[in-house]
Amino acid sequence: MDAKSKQVMVPEPPVVRHHEFYFSDGSVVIIVERTAFRIHQSILARHSEVFNTLWEVPQPPSVDVYDGCPAVYLSGDAVDDFVDVMRVIYDIL
DSSP: OGGOOOOOOOOOOOOOEEEEEEOOTOOOEEETTTEEEEEOOHHHHHHHHHHHHHHHHHOOOOOOOEETTTEEOOOOOOHHHHHHHHHTTTOOO
8 A cells, every 4th residue: 555545544523412312310322423312211112113112122242332321323313303303202392
């Protein structure tokens, strides 16, 4: 590899906690576009068939963990859209 073809690795920006939906007693962390939402698995399962089904599927022995909670990465979703969903689920309008 010559000097012209050298690639520079740019570090990914850090994951940041959402200011409104990062609960100290949350049981799962959902990460959307590098933003962490620490929320309650039971509340998500109650309001979303998708999340309810996700929790029923056996998890691999090694799962990603963020701040001591299982972490789920949502790709293709926008932070603003996920915040809107959280406001509806948590009745914060």
